[in-house]
Amino acid sequence: MYQFYFIYMSQQPTILVVDRSSHDLEFVNSCLKSLNVTCICTEEGIRTLVLAKLHKPNIIFLDTTLSDLNSSKIVRYLRSNSETSKIPIVGCIPAKTQHNIDRLIISGVNDYIRKPYDISKIEASVNHFLGWEDSCV
Secondary structure, three states: OOOEEEOOOOOOOEEEEEOOOHHHHHHHHHHHHOOOOEEEEEOOHHHHHHHHHHHOOOEEEEEOOOOOOOHHHHHHHHHHOOOOOOOOEEEEEEOOOOHHHHHHHHHOOOEEEEEOOOHHHHHHHHHHHOOOOOOOO
């Protein structure tokens, strides 16, 4: 089972990716490597809480279809904790889901992208939240 793994830790920005699909985690990790960021991945919502507090990532990409913990609860917890409250959270929602968007925005996500993942949307989110929009990556 694909629990979580670490790419070497450095001064690079760190992004936490939470997705129940190991295939999607590998895809997003590959995209993020090309942007020269450190990626921490997990399939479990409960690990998200621990990893966010431990590593204080610059961005969190959060799958809304996790099986072990509701994504809205994860967002509310992260927002209520002083160590993680300012971390930008990007909700990752299935392509045909509409009702989750409103619930996610209310719970505190900063933005959302649709799945299946699109490299250009991942890059746009990273560039936006890291302030790289006007620079060459």
